[in-house]
Amino acid sequence: MAGLATVVLMVAVALAAPLLCAIEGQDPTTFHSDLLDSARGGVPHGSFGGVSADHWLGVEPATGRDVFARVVHGARVSLGVALGATVLELLVGIAVGLGAGFGGRRADAVLSRLIELSLAFPSFLLALALMAIVPQSMPRPLLLACVITAVSWGNVARVTRSQALSLRRRDYVDAARMSGARPSRIAVREVLPGLTAPLLVLAALKVPLNMVSEAGLSFLGAGVRPPTPSWGQMLSTATTWFRADPTYVIVPGGLLFLTLLACTVLAEGVRRAMDPRWGGRS
Amino acid sequence: MIWFLLRRVGAAVVVLLALSAIVYALFYLTPGDPAVLACGRGCNAERLAQTQQKLGLDDPIYVQYWHFLEGLVVGRDYSAGPDVDHCAAPCLGYSFQTDQPVTAMLMERLPVSASLAFGAEAMALLLGVSAGLLSALRRGRPAERILTAVTLLGYSTPVFLIGLVLLLVFCAYLQWLPFPAYVSLTRNPGEWARNLVLPWLALALIQAAVYARITRAGALETLVEDHVRTFRAYGLRERQVIGRHALRGALAPLVTLTAVEVAQVMTAAVLTETMFGLPGVGKLTVESVNSVDLPVVVGVTVLAGTVVVLANTVADLLHAAADPRARPA
Amino acid sequence: MSAVLRVRDLRVSYGGFEAVKGVSFDLAPGRALGVVGESGSGKSTLAASLLRLTEGADVTGEITVAGTDVRTAPEPELRRLRGGRIAMVFQDPLSSLDPYLRVGDQIAEVYRVHTGASRKAARAKAVEVLDRVGVPDAERRARAHPHEFSGGMRQRALIAMALALEPRVLVADEPTTALDVTVQAQILALLTDLRAETGMALLLVSHDFGVIAGSADEVLVLHGGEAVEHGPVSEVLREPKASYTRELLAAVPRIDSPRPARPARRGEPLLRVTDLRRDFVSGPPLRRRTIPAVDGVTFDVRRGETLGVVGESGSGKSTLARLVVRLLEPTSGKIEFDGHDLSGMPERRLRRLRRDLQMVFQDPGSSLNPRRPVGESVADPLRVQGEPAPAKAARALLARVGLDPARYDDHPHEFSGGQRQRIGIARALALRPRLLVCDEPVTALDVSTQAAILTLLADLQDELDLTLIFVSHDLAVVRQVSDRVAVMRDGRIVELADTDTVFDSPAHAYTRSLLKAVPVLDPAAVRGP
Secondary structure (H helix, E strand, O other): OHHHHHHHHHHHHHHOHHHHHHHHOOOOOOOOHHHEEHHHOOEEOOOOOOOOOOOOOOEOOOOOOEHHHHHHHHHHHHHHHHHHHHHHHHHHHHHHHHHHHHOHHHHHHHHHHHHHHHHHOOHHHHHHHHHHHOOOOOOHHHHHHHHHHHHHOHHHHHHHHHHHHHHHOOHHHHHHHHOOOOHHHHHHHHHHHHHHHHHHHHHHHHHHHHHHHHHHHHHOOOOOOOOOOOHHHHHHHHHHHOOOOHHHHHHHHHHHHHHHHHHHHHHHHHHHHHOHHHOOOO | OHHHHHHHHHHHHHHHHHHHHHHHHHHHOOOOOHHHHHHOOOOOHHHHHHHHHHHOOOOOHHHHHHHHHHHHHHOEEEEEOOEEEEEOOOOOOEOOOOOOEHHHHHHHHHHHHHHHHHHHHHHHHHHHHHHHHHHHHOOOOHHHHHHHHHHHHHHOOOHHHHHHHHHHHHHHHOOOOOOOOOOOOOOOHHHHHHHHHHHHHHHHHHHHHHHHHHHHHHHHHHHOOHHHHHHHHOOOOHHHHHHHHHHHHHHHHHHHHHHHHHHHHHHHHHHHHHHHOOOOHHHHHHHHHHOOOHHHHHHHHHHHHHHHHHHHHHHHHHHHHHOHHHOOO | OOOOEEEEEEEEEEOOEEEEEEEEEEEOOOOEEEEEOOOOOOHHHHHHHOOOOOOOOEEEEEEEEOOEEOOOOOHHHHHHHHHHOEEEEOOOOOOOOOOOOOHHHHHHHHHHHHHOOOHHHHHHHHHHHHHHOOOOOHHHHOOOOHHHOOHHHHHHHHHHHHHHOOOOEEEEEOOOOOOOHHHHHHHHHHHHHHHHHHOOEEEEEEOOHHHHHHHOOEEEEEEOOEEEEEEEHHHHHHOOOOHHHHHHHHHOOOOOOOOOOOOOOOOOEEEEEEEEEEEEEEOOOOOOEEEEEEEEEEEEEEOOOEEEEEOOOOOOHHHHHHHHOOOOOOOEEEEEEOOEEOOOOOHHHHHHHHHHEEEEOOOOOOOOOOOOOHHHHHHHHHHHOOOOOHHHHHHHHHHHOOOOHHHHHOOHHHOOHHHHHHHHHHHHHOOOOOEEEEEOOOOOOOHHHHHHHHHHHHHHHHHHOOEEEEEEOOHHHHHHHOOEEEEEEOOEEEEEEEHHHHHHOOOOHHHHHHHHHOOOOOHHHOOOO
16 A cells, blocks of 8 residues: 555656646756865765755755756656556567467467567666667657567566466366357457456566666666656766765665665555455456 | 487577577667778778778678678688788677777676676575575564565665665775775685675675565475475474475475576676676676677677576576476486 | 274364364274265364364364374374374375475385384385385386376375384375276275284275275264264164265265166267367477377267266366367367268357357366356357347346356355356356256265256256266266266277166176276175174
8 A cells, every 4th residue: 555655656746747846946957066066076065965945855966956856857757668668568568478379379389489589588688788779869768668668578478378378278268169259259258357467467567677677777878868867867877976975876766766665565465466365356 | 308408408509599690680780880880980981991891791681690600600700901800719709999809808807797696696595595485484473574575675676776875884884895896706815705795795685585585485385285294294393394395396496587587687787787887798788888889789698698598498407307297208 | 992093072173163063983993984074074174183283273172092192292292193103195196295206215204204214224115115005016116206106106105105104093084086986996995905904093084975885884974063973884874863964875876776767869869979089299399199089989969868978087088078069179080960060160150050069067166257247157158149138048047057146246256166067057058059068067066066966957958958968987977867878998988888788787898897996885885894
């Protein structure tokens, strides 16, 4: 429940980012070099990374951009990419998985190999490499979502396929065949409802995983490009400042951690609710 | 058994071939002329043509890929006019940036990554398996709840975040450990370990969470299995029942999982190396990606793929060795 | 002789639920007590409590094994007791042995724990007991893993494990339930022999009155955790005192009593199957083998009759059932239904014929979609075939099979096994089929539920003029319901004749061995004390 609340809160923050910034009176891209101590190499003046009434969470070292504004805008990128990639993965994965599960022996052979191949690969490395060669003109968050999808749809496809295959062997599917139902009707009426539970669980788990991927890519400089903010990218800059300005590590790091924790707890909750042993059913 | 082995190895080779083909095609068919990238700064038309000829970039893609494979297996020669560079097998070409042979670059960096990965993996298995077993055996007690909470934390924290926190605590505040810098194992084992403790820990904590979870689930499952009950009913001590009859079943899935997790460890290793500034293959990857150094990128991905496929093949064989039911008749 | 096992006012409860409610009995050396009851009667809990294997349960009363109080014995004493003085054989021999270790090593391990014998001596002992329980080539088989053993051999290995320690009491909890009837007869005979030879007492738990009748001296009937009747087997069989025992005995299908005569069916067959074959392919490529599951079967089914198909596991009877309704494609051969050739008929054309051909499945748990209301499952065939008012008809069908039509919207898990099978039958009858294939329809059910379902099927057959193919491993059930019987073995029909002919004067040796293996409820046939 707490997990759900936190996730909802984060989504709300991300959606309301411009509004929240307007209330604070700051935007994520303006430099405030006057707030930095150039004698100490650009660390913000004041305690806790320059926290003040104007800048609720302080300013960035070296640039002086407002941390609060960057963090709430960063939430949009982090959550947006994670959710977008999850949706895309589900679309691709379910399509391939159902194709393999229902498309007959030959389609299954081909698609299964494809799924295995995609699972055999260290996906993050491939994503990293792909980010280097994708066209630079497209919006980076969209690209990120696509690249993450391209390297990690295999899981969804595998689960869909194995579930479809196991559900297809149930007696009640045979019973439906006995009544003369067409394969399409059987797939929709008898098999799909059985698929929703495991896929929902998987999707819930995928969101935090994708979020980690996005943060990781941005951390390595292969994600969103400045001045667009993202939590991973902020953490990347923070690595060089962790001794001088710990606040700058704690804010995006803490948020990322909290959100991931909430997502994982939520996923766990979904899993329990869907597990027949816990008395849940959909 | 021999037949099973051959089949597994054969399948691995096929997967690797497919993998390398996809990677090669992906990177050399993308917009942006590889020749321009290879030619580097101060490029002119003449040098561009020379580079193109030397690297065989004017050949059709499948010929290029064939040469690439040839290079891997028997080595290949690059010739532009009179001078011939021989690149011995396994040849992955030369870096666009530094003109060094990619194979040598990888070999130079591999010990760093291997030190990191093996150390962290050992630590993770130790931590994860003991935590998982403990929480399964202490079911319903506070110890279980604490362990579950810790696992959940480990599960949901990216490695660079853990790394940053570790740095903050151990280097900045407590100043117990140096900011990691790689020291070769052969030169000074003590320093090697001291410098790697933090990266190991960062990487291990995340993996340990995964292992703890699987161990716990496996142990809970086997503890209620019928054959465990049989040995209880025949007067074995609980310790004997668990040690001889439950543990094996509980840990069997770990063999497969460890192999699957190799890909995850690689991901985390890239981040860890960058985070701690360790000169490993992961850092090389990031550098080559940022500078679009195609031969290095292809080399790294092929190497990574090989490691993953090898790990999976070994795991399959181990699984067959451990579980008599998985052995082909 | 004084009792080696003494139980007084035993009560076992989990949480607030009392599974065993005050049971008392004595068991003397060399004697056998049968505990019979349906599911939920508390018989397995009773068996487990004798070794204090009831974890988390509240046990009161007295359990004394060879002078030791099981309930209060300290841990070391309890460990010596378990296996050493009272050993247990479990129902499922497949999962009761450690799959990772060799069979001989598992027996040797238990032996060493109790006797402190050397490795070598323990191994020798393992081979000796395996040989004693009739595992052929015991020396070599001791080095095999459990999955390389057949079900019957695994159960022998478990009995060998018990035997190695020479316990005073052997508790066998449904030891033959997972086994074929001929294997069951061998295991029961082995238990009787061992009892006579070693003087150990046997507590045999079973749901099958026949098993108890042939192998026990006394019987204790459990119902809802209470011992409703206790006495010598022959007496209880001849004159059951408790009304529950009488009902239970009446519900047991009798292989020795012919089914009430029905007018013989003559005339055109509804279904004619000619040289039907179905191969399954298995094994790795290059070493692929073709295994015929159904190997050239020919028979016909006349309008309105019931053809029983009986066979042990692996005989191909379920494959045959699925072939007949074309859930499986035949490899070769002909299936003619009312003049149409079903074999090779494209699915599209088959769909219209489906309404005449329906099936009732074995496991009512998996034959209903757990995520859909049961009424929908029953109404579905009507909807698919475009019948008017499917929901209304489904309610009427539910009522016809003895369920409350108001439960249309309930999900399968809210029903008992017997009720689910009623729903399965309602669905199969929704389209008013002419041929109904029942694949082990009562196997998963308790005896009394079984009887009720069989009665329902018989009523419906008369009412709707159904033709039935009834597939079962249970010879007694088949005798009760069939007009004619086909006996299957290794994919072939070895005998096909009128029910009475097959059961009273079987022509084939295999049929005779099957019939001989079936436990009988005849008090006269009960072994004397």
